[in-house]
Amino acid sequence: MQGRAITRVLMAIVVFMFACSDLRAEVLEIAPAMDTTLFEDEDGRLGNGSGQYLFIGRTWDENGIDALLRRAVIKFDLSSLPRGSTINAASFSITIDQVPPAATGAIINLHSITSDWGEGASNAPGPEGRGAIAQADDATWLHTFWDSGFWNTPGGDFAAEAVASESISSSPQSVIFNSDPSLVAAVQSWVDEPASNYGWILLGDEVFMQNARRILSRENTDSGGPLLTVEYTDPPPAAIPALTTAGLMVLILSLLLLSRTYLLRERLPGNGR
Known part of the structure; x- marks a missing residue:
């Protein structure tokens, strides 16, 4: 009975080892925590922290008065990803829903x-293209x-x-x-340094x-808001890195020897066999 118990423990360790080595990639879609x-x-x-839209590029009106720049800022909360995760792939998507009549192709830089x-x-x-009077904690051109x-x-x-660049056409x-x-x-x-x-x-x-260009913001109720898609692998259990291949072999051999010792003792005269 003792030998069987040790054998079961040994099998459990081996199964656990292979299960931990087979860490699978998972995919997570993350909407922005903030954008403006x-x-x-x-x-x-001027701000638009709670607006339905974001803006980028140089604006224009028929009087040539509002030929000013617009830049969109976006932040994601990655706390749902385990610390120590490995990022295998990442993509970022936005939806441009409005362009000026005379728009041409351009490049968006991230x-x-x-x-x-x-x-x-x-x-x-x-x-929303002209913004609103800034409120407390709004990011603005200066603040x-x-x-x-x-x-x-x-x-x-x-x-x-x-970080990345993409060409865009003259259409939404x-x-x-x-x-x-x-x-x-x-x-x-x-993921490695959340404070950064x-x-x-x-x-x-x-x-x-x-x-x-006008872009759907996170507050917009239409589909197509900013989205970060991440493929990641969970970090391995903390105990696994400490168990080297050599250490694992020593553990297995020790259990095998212990199992053999129990089997021999059970067969000795005087043990009821």
Whole structure:
């Protein structure tokens, strides 16, 4: 009976080892925790933290008055991913729902933000392209948190090198930033160091007027809001890294020898056999 018990323990250890080595990738879709537009404004008084739309690029009106820049900022909460997870793939999607009549093709660049920022209760009226008066904690062209926190550089603090870039047409469309090493590395860095996660800033065509874009925000009730899709692998159980291959072999051999010892003792005269 003792030998059988040890054999069962040995089998359980082997099964557990192989189960832990067969860690499978999982897919998680994450909507933004915050998003808003930075409206170029010398006083930094405009926001749209609770608006239905985001804006990027250079705007234009028939009087040529509002030829100003728009930049969208987006942040994701990755706390649902286990610390130590490995990011295998990551993609990011948005929906452009409105373009100017004279729009041309352009490129959207995604950059990592390097300063913390907020989302307030401002909500622009109508099509929302001109913004609203900023409210407490709104990110604006000048402010990280209106009206006391400031960007180091007007228009937002972000890494010079783009994480990803995608070409867009002159029509409304869905845009997908497909998985590539730099995009994966950016998301992995947020998992490894959550305190460094300030999200991304989206830059459109900032040269030509009439080439801005309107994008569905996280508050929009239509489908197609910003979405981060992550394929990841859970971290292995904490005890597994400490058990090396050599250590495992020693454990197995020890159990086998112990099992053999019990079997021999049971067969000795005087043991009722």
